[in-house]
Amino acid sequence: EPEVTQTPSHQVTQMGQEVILRCVPISNHLYFYWYRQILGQKVEFLVSFYNNEISEKSEIFDDQFSVERPDGSNFTLKIRSTKLEDSAMYFCASSSQNSPLHFGNGTRLTVT
Amino acid sequence: GQQLNQSPQSMFIQEGEDVSMNCTSSSIFNTWLWYKQDPGEGPVLLIALYKAGELTSNGRLTAQFGITRKDSFLNISASIPSDVGIYFCAGPALGETSGSRLTFGEGTQLTVNP
Numbered sequence: 001e002p003e004v005t006q007t008p009s010h011q012v013t014q015m016g017q018e019v020i021l022r023c024v025p026i027s028n029h030l031y032f033y034w035y036r037q038i039l040g041q042k043v044e045f046l047v048s049f050y051n052n053e054i055s056e057k058s059e060i061f062d063d064q065f066s067v068e069r070p071d072g073s074n075f076t077l078k079i080r081s082t083k084l085e086d087s088a089m090y091f092c093a094s095s096s097q098n099s100p101l102h103f104g105n106g107t108r109l110t111v112t
Numbered sequence: 113g114q115q116l117n118q119s120p121q122s123m124f125i126q127e128g129e130d131v132s133m134n135c136t137s138s139s140i141f142n143t144w145l146w147y148k149q150d151p152g153e154g155p156v157l158l159i160a161l162y163k164a165g166e167l168t169s170n171g172r173l174t175a176q177f178g179i180t181r182k183d184s185f186l187n188i189s190a191s192i193p194s195d196v197g198i199y200f201c202a203g204p205a206l207g208e209t210s211g212s213r214l215t216f217g218e219g220t221q222l223t224v225n226p
Contacts, residue, residue, distance in 0.1 A: 004154075035214075043155060043200065043216040056213050091154050100145055101214060103154035 002026045004104035006092050012110045013082055021077045021107045023092030032075045033093040033101060034067065036060070043091065049075065082111045114139050118201055118217030125191055126225050133220040134185040135201030144177050144184040145202045145214070155200060159186070191224050198222070 005024045013019050025032050034046040047057040049067055064080045075094075079086055087110050093101040118135045125131055135144070143162055147155035159170050161177035161184060168175055174187045188195055201217040 033213075042218050043202075043214075045213045045215070048213055058213075093154075100143075100157050100160045102157065103147075105152070105154045 004092055004094055004102055006090075006104035006107050008107060009105070010108045010110070012112065015084060015111055016081050019079050019082055019109065021079075021090050021092075021109070023075045023077075023104055024073050025075055025092065025094030026102055027073070029094035029096050029102075031055075031095045031097070032067075032069070033095075034077045035091045035093060035103070037089040037091065037106075039088070046077075046090075079109075082109075084111050087111045114215045116201055116203070116215055116217035118220055120220060121218065122221040122223070124223045124225065127191060127193060129191055131188040131191055131195075131222060132185060133199060133222075134183060135217050136183040137203075138182070140181045141184075141203035142181070143203050144175070146173075146175050146184070146186045147200045147202060147216075149198045149200060149219070151197070155202075158199075188222075191222075193224050193226050196222060196224050 004026055007022045011019055032049040035043050036046055037043045045058050047061045047067055048055045066078045068076050089106040089108050091106045092104045095101045116135050116137050145160050146158045148158050149155045158173055159168050159175040161168055161175055164177055164181050165179050166177040172189045177184055198219040198221050200219045202214045204214055
């Protein structure tokens with residue numbers, strides 16, 4: 001079964017550094033998402049992306065966050081200047097129209 | 113924003129027992145989704161419900177979309193050790209498609225003792 005793949009599985013970075021989290025969505029999906037999950041908490045929506053632009057974003061997704069689909073297969077989340085509170089699991093997801101989301105296995109981001 | 117209240121927060125059961133968990137909301141949902149998350153992995157879709165009153169099964173799992181559209185339950189029959197994990201309910205808001213922004217519940221942590 002096709003799946004969403006994310007790299008790296010674990011990223012450690014220092015506060016203030018930039019990180020890029022990478023995702024390869026399922027190939028025939030057109031809608032892409034980033035969610036995050038702080039340890040022990042629920043999964044929270046960050047941003048949705050369709051037709052090469054952001055379709056919706058949450059209050060968490062402030063100016064330090066950006067997303068990009070640099071080519072036909074990758075979908076990236078960039079955090080410009082990481083803060084301690086950005087430490088979390090970041091999940092990429094994709095879907096086709098009116099179908100449930102399929103999630104990747106996540107990238108664990110640790111900001112020290 | 114919308115909130116989903118999931119209960120119980122955690123359950124400890126013996127292998128072979130049946131399990132029931134539920135999810136309620138103050139807002140109407142037009143889709144209910146149930147996901148399972150294993151440690152270190154992403155949520156995996158178990159069951160999707162699209163119509164009020166709908167009862168859907170997936171193996172030993174059964175879920176129902178409440179008539180009021182503000183609640184859903186998930187049952188697991190004859191639990192086995194690999195049922196261990198966190199179960200999340202989730203849904204898009206009224207007027208949004210199932211492929212859009214999802215609100216997740218807090219999760220039910222299930223532990224199954226062999």
